[in-house]
Amino acid sequence: MYAALVTGVGRRRGIGAAIARRLAHDGWNLALGYHADYDRRVMREDSDVELLAEELRSRGVEVALLPGDLAEPEVPARLVERAEAELGVLSALVMSHCESVDSDYFSTTVESFDRHYAVNVRAPWLLTRAFAAQVGPDGGSVVALTSDHVAFNLPYGVTKGALDRLVIAGATELAQRGVRCNVVNPGPIDTGWMDAETRRKLSAMTPGGQLGSPQTAANLVAWLLSEQGRWINGQRLYSDGGFNPSRG
Template sequence: MPATPSAPRPIALVTGAGRTRGIGAAIARDLAAHGFDIAFTHWSAYDARMPWGAQPDAASAITADITAAGARALSLEADLADPDTPHRLITQTTRHLGPVTALVMAHCESVDSAIDTTTPESFDRHMAVNARAAWLLIRAFARAFPGPHGTGRIIALTSDHTAHNLPYGASKGALDRITLAAARELAHLGVCANVVNPGPVDTGWMSPELAERMRAATPLGRLGTPADCANLVTFLCSPQGGWINGQLLHSNGGLAP
């Protein structure tokens, strides 16, 4: 008797998976372990100008982790400040892996500055990467979404940062509204859209002093891990997470406001 063909694996596009210890990479790995094929984006020019620096072997290492989980992987270098990039990402993923059913936006531009020290150029770049790219990704995803109704997922990662991180906080606020609007505007497609605030997760950007303050402000007495966020995202992408829609979820260990 011939074997029954297995159902095709769903396809997830995860943006912002440029470092092996980052949240985006953890999400890509966990979704792969739970049945998704994965396309992921990275932008080495951003990491190179940040304090942690570029990790040249990250894309190949993340690809190896995904394929070790039995999934197909597609690594895409992508500058999300370019308004043509979102459509290209959806098109390339569809061409190489298949139609995207889960869009997870973990990318960001994040350069600290305050009201008095932010430049118009920095503000515009934060808005382009964190807000405009999210809108264009959601639009491209929706236009190409294959169904069936109720299977689509959009998840964006956000933050509470505002003071002394003005352009980042402002652009993340815009990201929240854009993503939550998708829960209503894409209702005809049956796409669930949610925002996740992962709380204090140290992926290499925290000073020791900040890390200690965050631990002290969290009832569990620890920082979050990328896996903590990935676990929630994977649940939201699963059939069991399909009744959660239009929400901003705080997965932060009870961090004090």
């Protein structure tokens, strides 16, 4: 049975949780990385990852819960090490975590910018490096979740752009280790941050007038990790239903 480390799985209605459910359905054992402080500070919700773990275990897979603040430089390698210790060699790393706090050119603080960089860029580098160092002879797959959002979410958007380059570089640099690397842009997904007006506006920007869900992103990630998706490498893929801000 394959094992995957999925980060950013603090809340059951998030994209990370949907990915975990889909991978459990496909028979993956799972290590779930989360940071409860982020869920309280930014999403204004308590983490309920323990309930998610119970749900996944009921499907017959092993689940390891790995709390940690990815802004701390020692945490990424430690998560990979603990995941491998509990589940064996990892075949996949899915990075759905982020730091995302709205601010612009003048309201962004140095502290906030640095934290965005640490979580959204430095941590993925360290996670991917640690993952690639432990893969077995069959190699593995890295998938990161990204976004095109930039204005008024400045440090988030800037660091997501850096994340794209970082992960795509891995497709070349880690090829000899058998590691494939791709980035998925799921478009706007309501994981608890949208009000009714935001949902209406964003739906109008999508052909058919319907937003995607965490599950739509999870479906693509699962396919990339499957045997059928092995030939896809070094790509930035959209799973956004044709979302186009110019339609609004």
